[in-house]
Amino acid sequence: MTALALPTRRRLRKVMPVYRMIYIAIGLATLYLIVTGLSWDWLPKYLPKLWTGFQISLAIWAASVIFGFLIALPLGLAQVLSRGPLRWLSVAYCTTLRGTPLLMQLWLFYYGLGAMMTQIPGIRSTVLWPYLREAWPFAVLALSLNFAAYAGEIMRGAFAGVGRGEIEAGKAFGMSSTKVFFRIWLPLALRQALPTLAGETVMQLKAIPLVATVTVPEMYAVISQSRHDTLLTYEPLLLIAGIYLSLTFLLVQALAAVERRFSLAKR
Amino acid sequence: MADRKVAVQLTGLRKRFGDLEVLKGVSLTAHSGDVIAIIGGSGSGKSTLLRCINFLETPTAGEVRLHGELVAMKPDGEGGFRAADPAQLNRLRARLGMVFQSFNLWPHRTVLENVIEAPVHVLGQNRDAAIANAERLLDRVGLLAKRDVYPEMLSGGQKQRAAIARALAVDPHAMLFDEPTSALDPELVGEVLSVIADLAREGRTMILVTHEMQFARNVASEIIFLRNGLIEEQGKPSDVFDNPKSEALRAFLAPKY
Amino acid sequence: MDFLNITDWSLLALNSPGWGGALLWGAVKTVQIALGGYIIGQIIGVCGAMGKVYGPPWLKELLAIYTTLIRAVPELILILILFYAGTAALNTLAAKIGMGPIDVNGALAGVLVISTVQGAYSTEVIRAAIQSIPSGCHEAAAAYGMSKWTTFKRVTLPLLVPRALPGMSNLWVIATKETALLSVVGFSELALVAKQAAGSTKYYMTFFLAACAIYLTITLISRVFFNQVEARFSRGMVKHK
Numbered sequence: 001m002t003a004l005a006l007p008t009r010r011r012l013r014k015v016m017p018v019y020r021m022i023y024i025a026i027g028l029a030t031l032y033l034i035v036t037g038l039s040w041d042w043l044p045k046y047l048p049k050l051w052t053g054f055q056i057s058l059a060i061w062a063a064s065v066i067f068g069f070l071i072a073l074p075l076g077l078a079q080v081l082s083r084g085p086l087r088w089l090s091v092a093y094c095t096t097l098r099g100t101p102l103l104m105q106l107w108l109f110y111y112g113l114g115a116m117m118t119q120i121p122g123i124r125s126t127v128l129w130p131y132l133r134e135a136w137p138f139a140v141l142a143l144s145l146n147f148a149a150y151a152g153e154i155m156r157g158a159f160a161g162v163g164r165g166e167i168e169a170g171k172a173f174g175m176s177s178t179k180v181f182f183r184i185w186l187p188l189a190l191r192q193a194l195p196t197l198a199g200e201t202v203m204q205l206k207a208i209p210l211v212a213t214v215t216v217p218e219m220y221a222v223i224s225q226s227r228h229d230t231l232l233t234y235e236p237l238l239l240i241a242g243i244y245l246s247l248t249f250l251l252v253q254a255l256a257a258v259e260r261r262f263s264l265a266k267r
Numbered sequence: 268m269a270d271r272k273v274a275v276q277l278t279g280l281r282k283r284f285g286d287l288e289v290l291k292g293v294s295l296t297a298h299s300g301d302v303i304a305i306i307g308g309s310g311s312g313k314s315t316l317l318r319c320i321n322f323l324e325t326p327t328a329g330e331v332r333l334h335g336e337l338v339a340m341k342p343d344g345e346g347g348f349r350a351a352d353p354a355q356l357n358r359l360r361a362r363l364g365m366v367f368q369s370f371n372l373w374p375h376r377t378v379l380e381n382v383i384e385a386p387v388h389v390l391g392q393n394r395d396a397a398i399a400n401a402e403r404l405l406d407r408v409g410l411l412a413k414r415d416v417y418p419e420m421l422s423g424g425q426k427q428r429a430a431i432a433r434a435l436a437v438d439p440h441a442m443l444f445d446e447p448t449s450a451l452d453p454e455l456v457g458e459v460l461s462v463i464a465d466l467a468r469e470g471r472t473m474i475l476v477t478h479e480m481q482f483a484r485n486v487a488s489e490i491i492f493l494r495n496g497l498i499e500e501q502g503k504p505s506d507v508f509d510n511p512k513s514e515a516l517r518a519f520l521a522p523k524y
Numbered sequence: 525m526d527f528l529n530i531t532d533w534s535l536l537a538l539n540s541p542g543w544g545g546a547l548l549w550g551a552v553k554t555v556q557i558a559l560g561g562y563i564i565g566q567i568i569g570v571c572g573a574m575g576k577v578y579g580p581p582w583l584k585e586l587l588a589i590y591t592t593l594i595r596a597v598p599e600l601i602l603i604l605i606l607f608y609a610g611t612a613a614l615n616t617l618a619a620k621i622g623m624g625p626i627d628v629n630g631a632l633a634g635v636l637v638i639s640t641v642q643g644a645y646s647t648e649v650i651r652a653a654i655q656s657i658p659s660g661c662h663e664a665a666a667a668y669g670m671s672k673w674t675t676f677k678r679v680t681l682p683l684l685v686p687r688a689l690p691g692m693s694n695l696w697v698i699a700t701k702e703t704a705l706l707s708v709v710g711f712s713e714l715a716l717v718a719k720q721a722a723g724s725t726k727y728y729m730t731f732f733l734a735a736c737a738i739y740l741t742i743t744l745i746s747r748v749f750f751n752q753v754e755a756r757f758s759r760g761m762v763k764h765k
Contacts (some may be wrong), residue, residue, distance in 0.1 A: 019585060101702075101705075101715065115726075206597070241601050357669035367667075389670055
């Protein structure tokens with residue numbers, strides 16, 4: 001019996017060493033204190049708004065990642081292919097947007113550009129006007145352009161990193177330049193860029209609360225409002241921290257699964 | 268013959284990685300002036316054996332004596348051993364010049380700085396004296412012109428010759444060569460082997476793991492054929508190569524094509 | 525262009541009716557806070573990375589919890605939590621030792637918040653740098669009898685610095701940009717000054733562009749500086765394009 005029990009216990013200790021038990025206990029105790037020791041009676045009232053805010057947050061995140069990535073492709077390509085003004089424009093774009101705070105860019109677009117837009121004669125009668133009065137188009141624009149700068153830099157490296165040999169092989173089999181790009185260059189570059197791009201999308205998720213500062217009613221804006229109404233300091237902040245913690249965790253897991261799938265095809 | 272000093276002595280050496288026992292009790296003695304070549308197929312444990320001599324791998328059981336001194340070991344709490352006295356180990360290691368398969372030169376130091384690193388910072392020699400000695404050694408391996416160049420700028424053969432100069436600079440009791448030519452392009456193998464052969468001829472104590480059979484036959488005073496973690500055959504090169512006793516050695520030595 | 529007409533460049537004048545002086549003052553605050561947070565953050569990073577690479581299992585896991593938690597929560601929310609929690613903790617402490625509630629110095633709170641966040645990222649940057657050092661370099665050091673400390677001083681550190689510098693220079697840029705988030709807790713630095721200027725003059729474009737230009741200048745100057753430091757430390761490294 002002891003012969004059987006010993007290895008089991010040893011294996012258990014490997015999975016669950018004493019210090020890990022202590023950490024988990026501390027974590028659970030903290031969670032218990034947060035749930036029972038703090039006041040949560042305000043929460044039901046805000047739940048519907050929070051849910052809407054949550055959806056807005058995710059929608060802005062997804063839209064900015066997709067648009068940003070689409071802008072990033074030409075940005076990266078320009079830096080690899082062009083030697084002239086296109087390259088310098090692209091480099092200047094990436095440097096500028098990466099060198100200034102996203103918060104400033106948001107304010108610049110919403111308050112600055114938004115204010116200028118209203119002064120364009122006749123704009124109030126165009127189909128664009130209903131959107132220009134809203135905050136979210138400016139938020140999506142600023143976040144997309146910002147994401148594009150980071151992703152563009154990553155794609156530049158990825159495009160440059162694809163071996164000449166693979167591309168030459170495509171040409172040798174008579175593929176057109178477009179075909180070489182879409183069938184060889186882009187897929188190989190994407191595969192190489194995937195881990196870094198994935199990290200960038202996580203960063204983008206964490207940038208979403210900033211759009212509350214330009215009046216978009218996303219999740220953090222609801223939290224901010226509830227803090228203002230209830231005069232609670234910690235509870236709403238802890239709640240949103242927990243939500244983001246779970247969201248980041250889920251996103252990282254999902255991205256890791258995607259990466260595994262692609263790296264499986266690699267070898 | 269019998270009164271020659273013992274440079275390296277291994278007794279009943281065992282090494283286990285998890286469930287895999289790579290060395291199953293190997294004993295060997297290198298007297299000063301011996302050139303021992305360890306041969307064997309891949310997975311026979313020959314590199315592990317060499318790395319156990321200076322405790323880059325810690326033996327699971329057995330004894331290691333360097334220059335007559337027993338390397339103290341103590342249980343590591345996980346069923347194995349580790350060196351009991353880091354100071355003793357480092358003192359003994361400092362006088363074993365090791366040459367690695369992948370050179371392992373320090374990339375942030377020039378060739379000369381690589382050679383004087385251990386003499387100055389481990390053995391505590393005077394820097395100027397170490398430099399003078401290093402220049403002599405670099406000249407000897409034909410690299411004096413490259414003394415101020417960083418390793419990254421050297422060819423594989425040059426890197427390995429620099430690594431040999433680095434090993435010589437500690438005035439080693441014994442030199443350990445771990446497949447010194449395996450990472451080299453074929454045309455660069457010769458320049459490295461000729462330097463090693465030179466050292467063998469001047470009576471350096473050496474233990475080398477190699478795939479170059481002709482070379483082993485020419486320079487070694489003793490051949491050890493390792494198979495599945497045990498010494499299968501051992502003896503003078505002429506005996507081992509010309510009259511292999513075991514079937515395994517015969518198969519190992521047979522032309523592959 | 526319209527844009528040139530709708531702004532009044534005299535607003536950026538250094539002296540009183542102009543806001544230029546206030547913006548520059550904000551820029552100095554920004555650099556001060558960023559520098560303080562960055563330096564403390566890097567110290568946390570060095571210690572954290574040492575713990576993560578060489579420490580006992582319990583410490584590794586504790587550090588993993590720290591870096592994971594900090595890096596998974598948006599900076600803005602972290603800043604708010606740490607700011608309020610830090611203020612409350614300091615006040616409790618002040619009450620314990622018999623002092624009345626103290627007005628927590630905004631600058632100090634800002635430095636602490638940024639250094640906590642920076643420390644988590646820096647730990648990862650330096651850990652990755654240590655682990656990217658070829659194992660052969662340490663093996664050779666062991667084979668030639670170097671003690672742990674000598675190995676660290678003569679081999680690990682000089683190989684670590686050029687590997688960590690790109691990440692560390694990136695963290696500096698992040699630190700300067702992160703200070704803008706402190707405007708949310710009312711700490712007066714470049715972003716908040718720009719917002720106040722823009723709000724009171726209604727020339728939003730002008731002031732936000734000016735603030736962006738100042739941030740960009742800080743970034744570009746820092747880049748030149750870090751490039752020089754990198755060139756100085758990357759002995760023997762071949763630059764692969």
